[in-house]
Amino acid sequence: MLSQAMRYSMAMVVIIGGGPAGLMAAEAAVTAGATVELYDAMPSVGRKFLLAGKGGLNLSHSEPMESFLACYGTRRALVEPAIRSFSPSALQAWARELGVETFVGTSGRIFPIDLKAAPLLRAWLRRLRNAGVQFHVRHRWCGWNERGSLLFTSPQGPQNVQAYAVVLALGGGSWPHLGSDAGWIQILAERNVSIVPLKPANCGFDVQWSEHFLTKFAGHPVKTVAGTVKTVDGIMIRRMGEFVITANGVEGGLIYMVSSAARDVITTERTATLWLDLAPDRRLRQLGQDLSRPRGKRTVATHLKRYAGIDGVKAGLLREVVSNDMPADPIRLAAAIKSLPLTLVAPRPLEEAISTAGGVSFDALDRRLMLRSFPGVFCAGEMLDWEAPTGGYLLTGCLATGRLAGRAAAEWADDHCSRRL
Numbered sequence: 545m546l547s548q549a550m551r552y553s554m555a556m557v558v559i560i561g562g563g564p565a566g567l568m569a570a571e572a573a574v575t576a577g578a579t580v581e582l583y584d585a586m587p588s589v590g591r592k593f594l595l596a597g598k599g600g601l602n603l604s605h606s607e608p609m610e611s612f613l614a615c616y617g618t619r620r621a622l623v624e625p626a627i628r629s630f631s632p633s634a635l636q637a638w639a640r641e642l643g644v645e646t647f648v649g650t651s652g653r654i655f656p657i658d659l660k661a662a663p664l665l666r667a668w669l670r671r672l673r674n675a676g677v678q679f680h681v682r683h684r685w686c687g688w689n690e691r692g693s694l695l696f697t698s699p700q701g702p703q704n705v706q707a708y709a710v711v712l713a714l715g716g717g718s719w720p721h722l723g724s725d726a727g728w729i730q731i732l733a734e735r736n737v738s739i740v741p742l743k744p745a746n747c748g749f750d751v752q753w754s755e756h757f758l759t760k761f762a763g764h765p766v767k768t769v770a771g772t773v774k775t776v777d778g779i780m781i782r783r784m785g786e787f788v789i790t791a792n793g794v795e796g797g798l799i800y801m802v803s804s805a806a807r808d809v810i811t812t813e814r815t816a817t818l819w820l821d822l823a824p825d826r827r828l829r830q831l832g833q834d835l836s837r838p839r840g841k842r843t844v845a846t847h848l849k850r851y852a853g854i855d856g857v858k859a860g861l862l863r864e865v866v867s868n869d870m871p872a873d874p875i876r877l878a879a880a881i882k883s884l885p886l887t888l889v890a891p892r893p894l895e896e897a898i899s900t901a902g903g904v905s906f907d908a909l910d911r912r913l914m915l916r917s918f919p920g921v922f923c924a925g926e927m928l929d930w931e932a933p934t935g936g937y938l939l940t941g942c943l944a945t946g947r948l949a950g951r952a953a954a955e956w957a958d959d960h961c962s963r964r965l
């Protein structure tokens with residue numbers, strides 16, 4: 545028996561989670577003709593999407609499809625069908641339909657012209673509402689009851705909702721105060737859905753800095769260096785970029801690019817080494833020759849600055865890692881500048897990461913992203929077990945899987961609704 549306080553309703557397709565994946569699932573389902581209701585635990589939808597817009601909303605990447613897909617690593621084949629049917633150029637066309645023009649930056653990354661998420665989200669929500677999507681915020685999904693209805697807590701009390709099809713788009717586990725707190729793991733794990741443990745992705749790392757170094761350099765950016773990490777398979781990954789010295793370690797674009805490799809090395813070997821090239825535009829041999837010039841009365845610091853372009857935080861890093869006794873031999877000094885081994889001791893906690901690796905295992909899903917053990921329940925977005933670097937691959941993956949799941953849910957609902965009639 546349902547308690548009187550409980551509202552009971554029937555919807556064709558219910559979407560749970562109003563991030564980019566859920567909103568796209570709602571759009572795909574309503575476009576396919578379904579009646580759509582979207583539920584979110586937070587007072588408003590798209591909170592992480594809005595945060596992503598703060599640093600310049602990187603929607604996608606313009607590189608050729610093959611190299612784009614390669615960024616999904618070992619999960620490439622699993623996300624490929626979704627991405628091929630909603631490619632980066634389809635995503636640009638979709639944004640344009642919402643009145644948001646995009647541009648391709650020098651790095652090939654795709655951004656809205658104003659770099660912001662808010663105008664796009666506003667236009668998108670308006671279009672979804674006009675299409676008939678009903679939004680229910682402050683509704684936290686807590687699982688199913690014994691009759692198979694969806695259970696929500698809400699300010700109006702508990703709610704039971706029935707649907708022909710459901711899309712779960714509940715996000716990963718980073719930045720939980722924005723809504724994606726991974727509470728769904730317990731609900732699905734209790735029902736024996738296979739879930740790969742969540743891990744931080746695109747994250748910073750702890751480094752055991754000395755007090756002296758921290759006092760001088762915490763908060764300093766380290767500009768245009770290269771970083772190399774050896775993967776657990778022994779492959780060297782070298783990336784160029786920038787990062788910031790933090791109170792705990794290192795954070796920023798270059799670090800995110802090597803973070804999944806470093807995280808996995810730490811899991812097996814307890815620490816990972818990031819070899820920094822502090823002078824990536826100088827060849828080792830030339831650098832050695834330049835540093836071999838007579839130093840005369842100049843200090844080592846002046847000599848380094850004049851002949852290697854190393855000063856400030858880069859000189860501080862060099863001293864921190866090789867200790868204060870700089871190699872007197874210029875060839876060894878050049879080698880240290882080109883390959884400075886920084887020890888990463890732990891990834892920063894999941895809550896601080898840009899994104900999440902792990903999630904609902906693709907083994908638990910069919911090619912429509914429907915849970916094999918729960919017919920009619922689909923999953924999409926970051927809660928699936930894939931990861932990708934920053935560069936627009938995350939949002940593209942979320943939108944594309946949301947679209948695939950939303951369409952499939954509408955088809956499923958249509959099929960089961962007509963069977964009932």
Ligand SMILES: Cc1cc2nc3c(=O)[nH]c(=O)nc-3n(C[C@H](O)[C@H](O)[C@H](O)COP(=O)(O)OP(=O)(O)OC[C@H]3O[C@@H](n4cnc5c(N)ncnc54)[C@H](O)[C@@H]3O)c2cc1C
Binds near residue numbers: 560593718725727938
């Ligand atoms: C600082 C930052 C910057 C970023 N910048 C970029 C970028 O520029 N480009 C890029 O590609 N990616 C970026 N990302 C990543 C991107 O924002 C995420 O990958 C994306 O938002 C995930 O989308 P999603 O829909 O799967 O999940 P989310 O956006 O996390 O949405 C999940 C939704 O589910 C709701 N929810 C969760 N549990 C429940 C429940 N039990 N009941 C009801 N509702 C629930 C949440 O409230 C939330 O609204 C960034 C992330 C961060 C943190």
